[in-house]
Amino acid sequence: MLSPVLRFFTIAVFLLRTMQDYIKNYATQVEQALRNLPDQEIAKAINILQACYERDGRIYVFGNGGSLAIATHWVSDINKTIFSHHLDHPSRRFQAVRLPSTESEITAWANDVGYDMIFAGPLRNYIQDVDVVIAISSSGNSLNIIKAVELANENHVPVIGLSGFDGGKLNELADAKILVETEKGEYEIVESVHGTIMHLITRYFKNYFDHMVERGKSI
Amino acid sequence: MRISFVGGGTDLPSFYTRYPGRVISTAIDKFMHVVINRTPFVDKISARYDVSEVVSHPRDLKHSRIREALLDLDITKGIQIASFPMIPAKTGLGSSSTFSVAMIKGLYAFQGKRIDKYAVAEAAARLEIKLVGEPIGKQDQYAASFGGLNVFQFNPDHSVEVRPILLGYKNRLALEDHLLVFFTGITRDASSVLSEQNNNIEVKFESLKKMSDSVLDFEGRLMKGDLRGLGQMLHEGWMIKKTLASNISNKVIDDLYDVGMNTGAWGGKVLGAGGGGCVMFLVSPEKRKAVLAELVKLAQKNNLIEAKEVPIRFAQSGAEILHDSSILT
Numbered sequence: 001m002l003s004p005v006l007r008f009f010t011i012a013v014f015l016l017r018t019m020q021d022y023i024k025n026y027a028t029q030v031e032q033a034l035r036n037l038p039d040q041e042i043a044k045a046i047n048i049l050q051a052c053y054e055r056d057g058r059i060y061v062f063g064n065g066g067s068l069a070i071a072t073h074w075v076s077d078i079n080k081t082i083f084s085h086h087l088d089h090p091s092r093r094f095q096a097v098r099l100p101s102t103e104s105e106i107t108a109w110a111n112d113v114g115y116d117m118i119f120a121g122p123l124r125n126y127i128q129d130v131d132v133v134i135a136i137s138s139s140g141n142s143l144n145i146i147k148a149v150e151l152a153n154e155n156h157v158p159v160i161g162l163s164g165f166d167g168g169k170l171n172e173l174a175d176a177k178i179l180v181e182t183e184k185g186e187y188e189i190v191e192s193v194h195g196t197i198m199h200l201i202t203r204y205f206k207n208y209f210d211h212m213v214e215r216g217k218s219i
Numbered sequence: 220m221r222i223s224f225v226g227g228g229t230d231l232p233s234f235y236t237r238y239p240g241r242v243i244s245t246a247i248d249k250f251m252h253v254v255i256n257r258t259p260f261v262d263k264i265s266a267r268y269d270v271s272e273v274v275s276h277p278r279d280l281k282h283s284r285i286r287e288a289l290l291d292l293d294i295t296k297g298i299q300i301a302s303f304p305m306i307p308a309k310t311g312l313g314s315s316s317t318f319s320v321a322m323i324k325g326l327y328a329f330q331g332k333r334i335d336k337y338a339v340a341e342a343a344a345r346l347e348i349k350l351v352g353e354p355i356g357k358q359d360q361y362a363a364s365f366g367g368l369n370v371f372q373f374n375p376d377h378s379v380e381v382r383p384i385l386l387g388y389k390n391r392l393a394l395e396d397h398l399l400v401f402f403t404g405i406t407r408d409a410s411s412v413l414s415e416q417n418n419n420i421e422v423k424f425e426s427l428k429k430m431s432d433s434v435l436d437f438e439g440r441l442m443k444g445d446l447r448g449l450g451q452m453l454h455e456g457w458m459i460k461k462t463l464a465s466n467i468s469n470k471v472i473d474d475l476y477d478v479g480m481n482t483g484a485w486g487g488k489v490l491g492a493g494g495g496g497c498v499m500f501l502v503s504p505e506k507r508k509a510v511l512a513e514l515v516k517l518a519q520k521n522n523l524i525e526a527k528e529v530p531i532r533f534a535q536s537g538a539e540i541l542h543d544s545s546i547l548t
Contacts, residue, residue, distance in 0.1 A: 043385035050368055051536035054248075129333075129540040156333050208388040215392070 140168025
């Protein structure tokens with residue numbers, strides 16, 4: 001029989017170890033997903049965005065739930081943060097728009113037409129040849145995402161697709177197929193890595209514009 | 220428009236039907252704007268470029284590309300087509316095919332159709348090669364339609380593979396900064412050079428094969444950022460190309476090229492089919508000014524009054540419809 005003090009100590013160490021194991025295990029899973037990043041496809045996505053910037057097109061970003069939060073966060077970074085060092089510089093800026101851009105549109109489309117149309121509906125108002133679509137869906141199969149991507153495909157507007165699990169239909173339809181391959185249902189891993197990829201894109205353009213300005217080039 | 224680095228000439232069907240042709244090129248920030256306007260109250264056909272043509276039926280147009288495109292698409296009345304190039308024709312920057320690509324894309328949209336980049340490039344190539352009968356290849360149409368820095372592979376079954384070169388911004392800007400494009404002031408028709416080259420395919424088959432294979436080597440060095448090596452490859456490519464047809468180079472071009480190389484350029488070539496147009500050098504930024512000064516001096520000596528540097532930056536975007544008002548009309 002262990003003394004009460006020793007027993008308490010043993011339980012504490014045991015708990016700590018399992019918590020640490022849990023944390024480490026999660027980190028390992030994320031690490032693994034990061035190691036397998038589809039670098040070619042991310043590079044393609046960067047080229048697509050570069051072309052869109054040159055022709056002054058717009059970038060429409062959307063997703064459901066956490067993916068919508070990633071989209072919103074990215075819009076703020078790409079529209080403002082990457083130009084932080086040159087806010088007075090009379091440069092062209094990115095024009096990224098999170099869709100739908102108002103809650104009223106989400107509820108109007110969902111209530112009147114159907115939840116499947118909350119992205120494709122508003123996208124149709126905006127879409128032009130010079131634009132780009134970024135669709136974020138862990139399963140790659142959310143019907144409202146696929147409807148919007150199909151609309152972009154019909155218009156030959158390039159689609160950057162961020163998906164997880166096995167990529168689903170989104171990975172088939174996208175021009176830049178950014179698939180974070182995991183077991184089905186690993187939402188946290190996929191969304192964490194999606195966030196990293198979006199930050200990577202932000203960082204690339206931030207460094208690129210800084211580099212240009214340092215060299216006295218116009219942006 | 221575009222600049223091509225190596226592999227030009229291997230995009231001719233007389234070559235690529237026997238061995239895969241390859242070209243590595245980049246789109247540049249010199250654009251061709253084409254305006255297509257529907258005129259529901261005027262039945263005439265109007266083509267506006269260096270001159271203005273107004274005719275009752277497209278078959279009467281002098282501008283061969285517009286004429287054949289309209290006849291092929293069965294557009295016979297009520298249209299105006301105008302072109303606004305940033306760089307004039309016959310400078311070796313692929314302007315005529317860039318025009319064809321922009322016009323084809325626009326005409327399809329005019330008819331309410333959207334086609335993808337491959338289809339646009341193929342339709343423009345068909346227009347120029349088959350319908351107009353130009354003895355040219357397909358690299359320029361693909362470069363204009365896709366934009367960016369790419370390797371194009373022309374397969375014996377006539378299919379084309381487009382492989383974008385995924386170069387980081389540092390290597391891309393470094394390459395831009397090392398390129399010097401100089402317009403010679405001499406304009407020429409690509410067709411005259413290419414038709415002789417087309418006839419020489421048999422004799423020059425091995426040279427062209429070497430040029431096609433060297434594209435992969437060029438791509439490898441580009442990814443590594445070996446700019447000096449790229450200069451050397453441009454030089455070797457130009458030396459081979461000069462042997463392909465008698466009119467690819469001439470005394471003035473040779474002199475301009477030599478003066479650039481003697482002033483310290485790592486390599487260079489004539490852009491486009493040859494015979495005139497632009498010379499391009501790969502030169503270190505330290506030597507750039509000196510090379511340019513020598514080129515200007517020599518051009519003046521030869522009375523080439525229009526000769527001057529063409530500052531370029533790479534462009535990632537290809538042909539795009541910037542505005543479509545058809546839904547409103």
